[in-house]
Amino acid sequence: MNPEQEYSKQKIQAKWGSSLDGGFLVLPVLLLKRQKELDLDSTELVVLLNLLAAWWDVDRLPFTRAITISKRIGVTPRTVQRCLEKLEKRGLILRIRNTTGHGVEIRVVTEYDLEPTVLKLKQLAEAPEVRLQADIRKKAQHQRVLEKPELA
Numbered sequence: 001m002n003p004e005q006e007y008s009k010q011k012i013q014a015k016w017g018s019s020l021d022g023g024f025l026v027l028p029v030l031l032l033k034r035q036k037e038l039d040l041d042s043t044e045l046v047v048l049l050n051l052l053a054a055w056w057d058v059d060r061l062p063f064t065r066a067i068t069i070s071k072r073i074g075v076t077p078r079t080v081q082r083c084l085e086k087l088e089k090r091g092l093i094l095r096i097r098n099t100t101g102h103g104v105e106i107r108v109v110t111e112y113d114l115e116p117t118v119l120k121l122k123q124l125a126e127a128p129e130v131r132l133q134a135d136i137r138k139k140a141q142h143q144r145v146l147e148k149p150e151l152a
Contacts (some may be wrong), residue, residue, distance in 0.1 A: 025053045031117075034124050039090060046073050047083040048092065051112050061096065061111035084112075092117045 001009070013020065027049075031038075035045055050069045054062035066080040073080075087093045094113035099106055 023053070025049065027052055028121050028125070030121050030124055034121075037124070038092070038120065043073070043075060043079065044083045044086055047080055048087060048117065051093065051114060052117070055112075055114050061113055063109050063111045065110075092120060 016024075031045075031048075040048065047069055050064060050072060051062050054064045066084065067077045070077040070080045084093070084095065088095055092114075093116060096111045096113060098109050098111060100109050101107055
């Protein structure tokens with residue numbers, strides 16, 4: 001880990017403390033800032049965030065069950081299923097149904113391909129107004145890094 005990454009890790013740990021022990025989610029803030037443009041209501045966004053939180057390895061698709069998400073966010077499993085249908089129709093996720101087990105233990109597991117969300121966010125990030133804002137932020141961040149105190 002380079003000094004800048006270590007500095008960032010220390011700042012994040014100082015800010016959030018032990019609440020990070022249960023895990024954390026890394027995502028572009030663009031998802032939140034462009035929620036309306038992505039046509040996501042608040043429940044759909046929270047369902048998508050739950051799927052993203054389960055997607056740690058790019059090569060392993062998350063397979064969080066609708067009932068699990070429904071219990072977390074306080075809605076019915078059917079509400080989550082409707083949200084998943086809408087997310088798929090909007091081209092933000094792909095649902096992949098697989099079977100697992102043998103004999104009477106066979107069950108269907110739904111995995112979620114979230115690459116379409118990544119691609120949509122990358123497209124949004126290339127919009128001229130977003131590029132300009134990102135450039136301004138990068139310059140300000142670079143200036144702050146130059147002014148930060150040395151790490152011990």
